[in-house]
Amino acid sequence: MAPYDDDEVRWKAVKERDRDAAHEFYYGVRTTGVYCVPGCASRLPRRENAVFFDTAEAAEAAGFRACKRCRPDDPAHAHIPLKRIMAACRTLERAVERGERPPGVAELARDTDMSSSRFGRLFSKLVGIGPKEYVQALRDAGVREALASGTPVTRALFDAGYSSASRFYERAEGVLGMRPARYRKGGKGLSIRYVVTESQLGLVLAAFTGKGVCAIELGDTPEELAASLRARFPGAVVKECEPQLDEQVREIVSLIRTPGKGLSLPLDIRGTAFQQRVWRALRDIPAGETRTYSQVAESLGEPGSVRAVASACARNPLAVAVPCHRVVRKDGSLAGYRWGLERKRALLEAERHGRPGEEGDEPDQS
Numbered sequence: 168m169a170p171y172d173d174d175e176v177r178w179k180a181v182k183e184r185d186r187d188a189a190h191e192f193y194y195g196v197r198t199t200g201v202y203c204v205p206g207c208a209s210r211l212p213r214r215e216n217a218v219f220f221d222t223a224e225a226a227e228a229a230g231f232r233a234c235k236r237c238r239p240d241d242p243a244h245a246h247i248p249l250k251r252i253m254a255a256c257r258t259l260e261r262a263v264e265r266g267e268r269p270p271g272v273a274e275l276a277r278d279t280d281m282s283s284s285r286f287g288r289l290f291s292k293l294v295g296i297g298p299k300e301y302v303q304a305l306r307d308a309g310v311r312e313a314l315a316s317g318t319p320v321t322r323a324l325f326d327a328g329y330s331s332a333s334r335f336y337e338r339a340e341g342v343l344g345m346r347p348a349r350y351r352k353g354g355k356g357l358s359i360r361y362v363v364t365e366s367q368l369g370l371v372l373a374a375f376t377g378k379g380v381c382a383i384e385l386g387d388t389p390e391e392l393a394a395s396l397r398a399r400f401p402g403a404v405v406k407e408c409e410p411q412l413d414e415q416v417r418e419i420v421s422l423i424r425t426p427g428k429g430l431s432l433p434l435d436i437r438g439t440a441f442q443q444r445v446w447r448a449l450r451d452i453p454a455g456e457t458r459t460y461s462q463v464a465e466s467l468g469e470p471g472s473v474r475a476v477a478s479a480c481a482r483n484p485l486a487v488a489v490p491c492h493r494v495v496r497k498d499g500s501l502a503g504y505r506w507g508l509e510r511k512r513a514l515l516e517a518e519r520h521g522r523p524g525e526e527g528d529e530p531d532q533s
Contacts, residue, residue, distance in 0.1 A: 171188055171191045171192050174219055177192055177194065177205075177219045178214060178217060178219075180205045181194050181205050181211070181217065182211060184205070184206050184207075184208075185205050185206060186205070186206035187281065187282050187284070187285040188204075188205035188206065189204045189205055189206050190204055190239075191205070192205070192219055192220065192221055193219070193220045193221075193222065193223055193225075193226045193239055194212075194217050194218065194219050194220070195217070195218045195219075195220065195226050195229065195231040196212040196216055196217060196218075196231075197212075197216045197217075197218060198212065198216050199212075200230065200231055200232060201231060201232055201233070201234050202220065202223070202226035202227075202231035202232070202233060202234065202239060203234040203236070203237050203239055204234075204237050204239045206237070207234060207236055207237035207239075208236060208237070209234060209236050209237070223239050223240050226239075227240070251279035251280070251281065252279070252286075252289055252290055252294065254278075254279065255275045255278070255279055255286070255290065255298070256294065256301065258270060258275065258278070259275075259298065259301060259302055259305065260305060262302075263302060263305040263306060269298075269302045271298075272286060272287055272298055275290075275298060291469075291471065294471055294472075296469060296472065304441075357376060357400060357403040357404065358376065358377070358403070358404045358406075359374050359375065359376055359381060359382075359396070359400060359403050359404065359405045359406070360374065360375050360406055360407075360408050361373060361374035361375070361382070361393070361396060361405065361406070361407055361408065362407070362408050362413075362416050363389045363392055363393070363407070364416060364420065365420075366385070366420050366423040366424070367420075367423050367424045367513075367517075368385055368423055368506075368510045368513055368514070369385060369386065369387055369510075370385070370386050370387060370388065370389065370392060371383065371384070371385055371386075371392075371419065371420065371423060371486075372384040372385075372386070372389075372392035372393070372395075372396060373415070373416050373419045374396055374405075375415065375435075376435045378433065378435035379432060379433030379434045379435040380415070380419070380430075380432050380433070380434050380435060380485065380488065381400075381434075381435040381436075381437065381484065382396055382399065382484045382485065383419060383484070383485045383486045383487060383488055384396065384484075384486060384506070385423075385486050385506035385507075385510055386506070393405075393407070399484065415432055418430065418431065418432060419432070419488075422487050422488065423486075423487055423514075424517070425517065426454065426487050426490065426492075426514050426517055426518050427454030427455060427517070427518045428454075429454075430487075430488045434485065434488065434489075436484065436485060436489070437484070438479070438482065438484070441472075441475060441479065442479040442482060444467055445463065445467070445475075445476050445479035445480065446479065446483060446485075446489045448463050448466050448467060449463070449480070449483075449489050449490050449491055449493065449494065450489060450490065451466075452490060452493045452494075454490075454518045455518045455519050456493065457493050457494065457495045457499070457515070458493060458494055458495075459494070459495060459496065459497050460473045460476050460477050460480075460494055460496075460502070461473050461497065463476045463494060464476045476494075477502070480494055481503070481505060483505070486505075486506055487514065490514075491504070491505075492504060492510075492511045492514045492515060493515070493518075
């Protein structure tokens with residue numbers, strides 16, 4: 168159970184004037200018609216007269232008016248926790264950038280005028296991961312950027328704050344999708360074969376490594392598709408195969424025609440550890456159903472990571488096989504899709520009706 172989700176826990180916070188609970192929830196007083204934040208200096212109500220709300224808007228919708236003492240409806244007050252967490256993120260970013268030891272949770276909490284428990288809880292809620300994981304993600308990003316620019320592997324690791332190379336090498340496949348030396352060279356030495364052929368949704372490029380399918384791209388011209396593949400693996404040996412439809416390519420074309428059937432081929436998906444988690448979650452969405460970005464984030468146990476989930480969807484290298492087309496906005500409308508909203512609509516229609524989608528209303532341009 169998350170903190171303050173239970174009314175008795177909330178009442179205890181109100182009774183003890185727990186300032187850490189401010190804006191975590193709101194309480195109204197039936198006898199006065201006023202609502203406050205926990206920690207308000209107003210006279211405490213009797214337990215039977217207290218009613219609890221998740222948001223200030225919910226309290227006002229129930230007919231309560233804002234307390235003039237603690238001003239629970241003041242946006243400047245409600246946004247204070249977010250601003251403090253953002254400041255903590257900047258502190259961690261500066262420490263990693265300078266190669267310094269990042270401050271711990273207790274130190275960050277003290278700087279933001281919060282208790283350690285509340286700081287850790289809010290950080291995870293608003294950022295999507297905890298402070299330690301955030302520092303780790305910053306270091307991983309620093310390594311990827313340094314290796315991509317040609318920095319020697321050992322220097323890139325220590326510049327990013329790793330205390331030993333062995334610690335990074337244990338995680339390298341998940342962080343980089345390949346060994347560090349190969350990543351530094353843009354996948355140099357990696358052999359990729361690809362085929363471009365017709366599909367129900369236009370041209371499709373299917374690319375293979377020795378491990379399995381590493382890319383499925385949809386597009387309008389062979390040149391566009393080949394350029395996208397080479398940009399993803401700039402140092403790899405990329406070769407186009409003869410255009411005959413072997414068994415693997417036929418299965419991929421069949422998947423695009425009937426996306427609900429799934430793909431039995433082995434996949435060679437290269438991405439960060441978080442991206443891999445998102446892509447696995449997408450593959451768990453049943454055909455014919457959709458999920459919102461928020462629901463995907465919640466399924467990962469990280470409800471604050473909605474933007475990171477959307478970013479992982481946008482970087483999905485395997486169209487249809489990793490069904491990012493099944494993720495929509497909260498209102499059910501279609502969000503962005505790398506390969507075009509018309510294709511996304513067609514795939515969803517094919518899954519709902521067992522046939523390719525047909526042209527309907529104009530695609531969502533927002």
